[in-house]
Amino acid sequence: AQSVTQLGSHVSVSEGALVLLRCNYSSSVPPYLFWYVQYPNQGLQLLLKYTTGATLVKGINGFEAEFKKSETSFHLTKPSAHMSDAAEYFCAVSGRNNNDMRFGAGTRLTVKP
Amino acid sequence: DVKVTQSSRYLVKRTGEKVFLECVQDMDHENMFWYRQDPGLGLRLIYFSYDVKMKEKGDIPEGYSVSREKKERFSLILESASTNQTSMYLCASRTQGGYGYTFGSGTRLTVV
Numbered sequence: 001a002q003s004v005t006q007l008g009s010h011v012s013v014s015e016g017a018l019v020l021l022r023c024n025y026s027s028s029v030p031p032y033l034f035w036y037v038q039y040p041n042q043g044l045q046l047l048l049k050y051t052t053g054a055t056l057v058k059g060i061n062g063f064e065a066e067f068k069k070s071e072t073s074f075h076l077t078k079p080s081a082h083m084s085d086a087a088e089y090f091c092a093v094s095g096r097n098n099n100d101m102r103f104g105a106g107t108r109l110t111v112k113p
Numbered sequence: 114d115v116k117v118t119q120s121s122r123y124l125v126k127r128t129g130e131k132v133f134l135e136c137v138q139d140m141d142h143e144n145m146f147w148y149r150q151d152p153g154l155g156l157r158l159i160y161f162s163y164d165v166k167m168k169e170k171g172d173i174p175e176g177y178s179v180s181r182e183k184k185e186r187f188s189l190i191l192e193s194a195s196t197n198q199t200s201m202y203l204c205a206s207r208t209q210g211g212y213g214y215t216f217g218s219g220t221r222l223t224v225v
Binding site for chain 2: 004006009032034036041042043044045046049051090092099100101102103104105106
């Protein structure tokens with residue numbers, strides 16, 4: 001079975017600062033890894049995914065994440081935060097059949113002017 | 114773009130009522146999912162379906178059932194609603210062999 005731990009339920013950064021949201025996973029099989037974003041009163045939107053191949057993956061809105069197998073991590077970063085990045089972010093993991101996606105508890109990102 | 118539509122944005126129901134949450138997707142996806150979202154717990158999988166009339170239990174199926182009579186529609190049923198089922202419910206779909214899920218906007222259910 002897969003599981004995800006997101007470190008930090010709330011992260012606050014200043015506009016223009018680096019965004020780093022941490023995610024560690026547990027999986028007994030090679031994982032698929034995902035980051036989703038949720039804006040208020042909306043569903044989840046896929047930011048980026050890792051399936052196979054290059055371990056640094058780029059997503060929408062300038063976000064990227066790096067799969068580090070040795071550290072079982074998939075941290076999300078963005079070089080320069082924008083006010084519009086304020087949202088809740090979820091890391092998720094699934095096995096290769098992808099019918100068993102499991103989500104972390106979420107990290108709420110606040111961006112200060 | 115794939116669209117996943119949940120019929121109600123907000124619902125208020127009484128304890129003991131039978132509740133139906135409806136989800137429709139318009140892109141012929143084989144796989145559909147129901148999650149509930151609670152603060153501090155993230156999303157937890159209730160049920161999923163990989164084909165018409167097929168269903169599998171997720172992590173928290175107790176108190177819920179599902180129905181998938183047509184490929185595009187996946188219904189979540191609370192047989193006898195209880196206050197601990199007050200939550201945000203999210204439906205998602207995925208094409209077979211695809212990766213990311215497409216989510217609906219959610220139904221916020223309050224059981225009083």
